[in-house]
Amino acid sequence: MGLSFVESPSYLFTSESVTEGHPDKLCDQISDAVLDAILAQDPTARVACEVSVTTGLVVVMGEITTSCYVDIPGVVRETIRKIGYTNAAYGIDCDTCGVVVSVKEQSGDISQAVGQSLETRVKRSRYEDAERLGAGDQGMMVGFACTETPELMPLPISLAHGLCKRLSMVRKEGSLPYLRPDGKSQVTVEYAYGAPKRVHTVVLSAQHEPHVKTEQLQRDLQKQVIEEVIPPSLLDARTKYHVNPSGRFVIGGPNADTGLTGRKILVDSYGGTARHGGGCFSGKDPTKVDRSGAYAARYVAKNAVAAGLADRLEVQVSYAIGMAHPISISVESFQSGRVPDRIIEEVINKHFDLRPGAIIRDLDLRRPIYSPVAAYGHFGRPDLELPWERTDKAALLRAAAGLS
Numbered sequence: 001m002g003l004s005f006v007e008s009p010s011y012l013f014t015s016e017s018v019t020e021g022h023p024d025k026l027c028d029q030i031s032d033a034v035l036d037a038i039l040a041q042d043p044t045a046r047v048a049c050e051v052s053v054t055t056g057l058v059v060v061m062g063e064i065t066t067s068c069y070v071d072i073p074g075v076v077r078e079t080i081r082k083i084g085y086t087n088a089a090y091g092i093d094c095d096t097c098g099v100v101v102s103v104k105e106q107s108g109d110i111s112q113a114v115g116q117s118l119e120t121r122v123k124r125s126r127y128e129d130a131e132r133l134g135a136g137d138q139g140m141m142v143g144f145a146c147t148e149t150p151e152l153m154p155l156p157i158s159l160a161h162g163l164c165k166r167l168s169m170v171r172k173e174g175s176l177p178y179l180r181p182d183g184k185s186q187v188t189v190e191y192a193y194g195a196p197k198r199v200h201t202v203v204l205s206a207q208h209e210p211h212v213k214t215e216q217l218q219r220d221l222q223k224q225v226i227e228e229v230i231p232p233s234l235l236d237a238r239t240k241y242h243v244n245p246s247g248r249f250v251i252g253g254p255n256a257d258t259g260l261t262g263r264k265i266l267v268d269s270y271g272g273t274a275r276h277g278g279g280c281f282s283g284k285d286p287t288k289v290d291r292s293g294a295y296a297a298r299y300v301a302k303n304a305v306a307a308g309l310a311d312r313l314e315v316q317v318s319y320a321i322g323m324a325h326p327i328s329i330s331v332e333s334f335q336s337g338r339v340p341d342r343i344i345e346e347v348i349n350k351h352f353d354l355r356p357g358a359i360i361r362d363l364d365l366r367r368p369i370y371s372p373v374a375a376y377g378h379f380g381r382p383d384l385e386l387p388w389e390r391t392d393k394a395a396l397l398r399a400a401a402g403l404s
Contacts, residue, residue, distance in 0.1 A: 021181020091253015
């Protein structure tokens, strides 16, 4: 049997990210832009919006039940424009691409299960509002936090996101005007006995204008992106760099790859460091526990780590469709806990209400706040004021666990 993560003197772990112009991320952003446009008018709308893009075409699909009208093609074109796809040569043109919309209302069977939970259907006495809402589907949601970064995220995904955000920034600000919207990053971190030691390898791929030489691109991205994002203390003479390892990257975006909502679930979450329940986030209103349950699980894990209960914590919450109360809640501290996992689980059960209705209420999720997280991660975002990133319960948890 091999050494565990915390026992190994040298352990490599890799995470990736993609820019907002990546075809799959383009779809995520359109899905969430449609969701936000609807929630701005109808906070109780039921939305499950999925998008696919290919050369010159955007297809919007799903189930949407709402009392408002939204110009979906207009939302699609404006989202594509903001990302930077204003020329067909880049991968798609916001003004000339075709937009096909095929949506219907949510299934009546699912709607009644969500609107009237199993618990309220069998109760004869009065019940609170948070009990009324049933989970929109079955599934398991995972939340994670660790002490590797100030935002309590794993270092590999944090660095990978930073590289892609920087890549888009130097393009939009004009520092590197020859860049185009598509791009991706990958960062391998070497750990020693469970702690980050150094960056082992950096992979960075950026779509570019046809005239740009590979040597110039490598030089510019090394100086203006990699060295601006990764702390010098993590780089050394052995760090490997692969900038546009494919060579030429002119054809990109939907012109090079078909995109689809929900294909970057590890980019959206923890970069593979934590387990994943399998459901994506984008395009889903908060009655879908794929989204709200995952946000709540991150909120729980982050507060527990901020409280000092553990240095590394994974929380899994599972639901059954139409039921308000979770089927199970479990934790794993990976031998980093200052109290037993059993105590952490007891504290979580006592101080967090993980029914969908309570999550929506406590995190105020019926608002148009989702478009900004559709690129560069849903967690560990100090650039955004996200309710599931608050650590407002850390002191309470610390006291409840007997660490104060």
